Amino acid sequence: MKKTRMMIDILMTLLLPLLMAYSLIGENIHEVLGICMFALFIAHHVINRKWWTAIRKGKYNAVRILNTAVNLFLAVFMILQPLSGILMSKYVLKEVTIGGATSTLRTIHMTLAYWGFIMMSFHLGLHIRAISAKMKSRMNKGIRTVVTALFLMTALYGIYAFIKRGIGDYLLMRVMFAFFDFSESKIRFLFDYTAVMVLVAEIAFWVQNGLLKISNTRT
Amino acid sequence: MKRKVITGIMMVSLMMLAGCGQSDNAGTINDTNVTDTEITVDIIGTDDDGQTVDSVDTSNSAETVTESAKEENETDSTAGSSDTLVVYFSRTGEQYNVGVIDKGNTAIVAEMIIEHTGADAFEILPQEDYYPYTYKELTDVAKQELNDNARPAYKGDVPDFSQYSTIFIGAPVWWGDWPMIMYTFFENNRDSLVGKTLIPFSTHAGSGLSGFDNKLSAACPKASIGAGLAIAGTDAQNDQNSVKQSVDEWLKELGF
Numbered sequence: 001m002k003k004t005r006m007m008i009d010i011l012m013t014l015l016l017p018l019l020m021a022y023s024l025i026g027e028n029i030h031e032v033l034g035i036c037m038f039a040l041f042i043a044h045h046v047i048n049r050k051w052w053t054a055i056r057k058g059k060y061n062a063v064r065i066l067n068t069a070v071n072l073f074l075a076v077f078m079i080l081q082p083l084s085g086i087l088m089s090k091y092v093l094k095e096v097t098i099g100g101a102t103s104t105l106r107t108i109h110m111t112l113a114y115w116g117f118i119m120m121s122f123h124l125g126l127h128i129r130a131i132s133a134k135m136k137s138r139m140n141k142g143i144r145t146v147v148t149a150l151f152l153m154t155a156l157y158g159i160y161a162f163i164k165r166g167i168g169d170y171l172l173m174r175v176m177f178a179f180f181d182f183s184e185s186k187i188r189f190l191f192d193y194t195a196v197m198v199l200v201a202e203i204a205f206w207v208q209n210g211l212l213k214i215s216n217t218r219t
Numbered sequence: 220m221k222r223k224v225i226t227g228i229m230m231v232s233l234m235m236l237a238g239c240g241q242s243d244n245a246g247t248i249n250d251t252n253v254t255d256t257e258i259t260v261d262i263i264g265t266d267d268d269g270q271t272v273d274s275v276d277t278s279n280s281a282e283t284v285t286e287s288a289k290e291e292n293e294t295d296s297t298a299g300s301s302d303t304l305v306v307y308f309s310r311t312g313e314q315y316n317v318g319v320i321d322k323g324n325t326a327i328v329a330e331m332i333i334e335h336t337g338a339d340a341f342e343i344l345p346q347e348d349y350y351p352y353t354y355k356e357l358t359d360v361a362k363q364e365l366n367d368n369a370r371p372a373y374k375g376d377v378p379d380f381s382q383y384s385t386i387f388i389g390a391p392v393w394w395g396d397w398p399m400i401m402y403t404f405f406e407n408n409r410d411s412l413v414g415k416t417l418i419p420f421s422t423h424a425g426s427g428l429s430g431f432d433n434k435l436s437a438a439c440p441k442a443s444i445g446a447g448l449a450i451a452g453t454d455a456q457n458d459q460n461s462v463k464q465s466v467d468e469w470l471k472e473l474g475f
Contacts, residue, residue, distance in 0.1 A: 177425030
């Protein structure tokens with residue numbers, strides 16, 4: 001069960017930059033990958049269903065509030081996103097349509113794509129502690145430093161990629177139609193978006209670390 | 220030591236950021252807003268003198284283009300004095316981010332191309348104009364056409380393709396694609412377009428050229444496709460000086 005859970009999480013992480021590439025890798029592939037992501041999301045929630053029942057129980061500290069807020073956003077997002085996508089489908093589910101609302105659906109789907117991308121990366125960063133701790137214990141100091149540095153450098157490159165790709169403009173809805181340069185290398189695009197994922201995940205990781213430290217120095 | 224490493228990395232990254240400020244698109248085909256004032260543009264084709272432009276090896280356009288003297292009134296005639304044609308589809312009414320317009324974004328760009336090259340023009344007008352004049356409704360109709368893979372009919376056609384070697388084709392980006400009426404044009408004329416150089420241009424609100432060149436190539440496999448130009452619709456309406464600059468530079472690089 002633990003292995004399945006990990007596989008699902010890894011697959012979702014891999015799918016995310018691919019989905020962001022949209023028409024660069026093919027609009028029909030985008031739809032197929034979107035459906036896969038939706039299925040993985042459902043599986044992820046079935047596996048983690050206890051989280052939902054525990055929501056109203058226990059105490060809420062800063063870390064738990066942060067995690068819960070992010071998770072709730074993602075739950076809503078991961079319903080709206082595939083829903084709006086399916087209703088606009090051109091290939092796989094094109095029979096499922098709704099008249100008259102396609103322009104609104106498009107706005108929802110596009111804006112949520114970028115917000116969801118950031119939030120999923122943040123969610124990843126909030127949950128990476130267990131894995132990173134386990135990995136760190138298996139590495140000697142030298143390798144650990146190199147790996148930490150590599151992630152840090154990728155995150156710093158992620159700042160550049162974030163600016164270059166204009167992700168801020170999409171998040172703030174200043175640009176309403178996604179720009180794709182079909183002549184650029186797809187690997188470059190995917191790497192840029194992966195770097196932004198690493199950046200946001202690192203930020204989440206360090207924010208959570210900070211919050212934990214603060215709460216530990218109190219009682 | 221760790222702190223020094225991290226500081227060093229941050230310095231390098233900051234330098235990268237500074238050096239990579241402007242995009243690497245300056246002066247190239249797919250650029251939308253060239254507001255860079257360092258670029259000097261030689262605007263050819265607006266003088267009264269006849270101009271012969273040498274063929275430049277940047278594109279598929281293999282022929283020299285000769286502009287004859289009195290080209291001003293060519294816009295709506297296919298009088299056959301040019302071997303270049305501009306085909307375009309453009310909408311007025313309420314459009315994205317520009318309010319209600321009485322001259323389409325694509326039409327504005329098309330006319331700049333015509334003025335620069337002295338080309339003939341053919342505007343694609345729907346046979347039956349059922350396209351709504353409000354933006355939201357128009358996008359829904361466009362989406363429906365896309366879903367249906369519709370081929371809306373257009374009025375008339377280019378009377379004689381044989382005199383043209385280069386054909387500019389322009390349209391707004393609708394749902395990331397050419398409007399379906401353009402595919403009617405491509406398919407109606409697929410045989411006539413064999414061996415021609417087709418150069419796409421788009422007006423858009425962020426999607427750029429949106430694969431117009433790839434899709435044009437797929438629709439007209441036996442034509443060669445030139446490097447396209449994408450112009451933001453808002454610029455076509457509100458910043459025509461910079462658009463003219465972009466168009467002129469693009470045409471120059473294509474050999475016009």
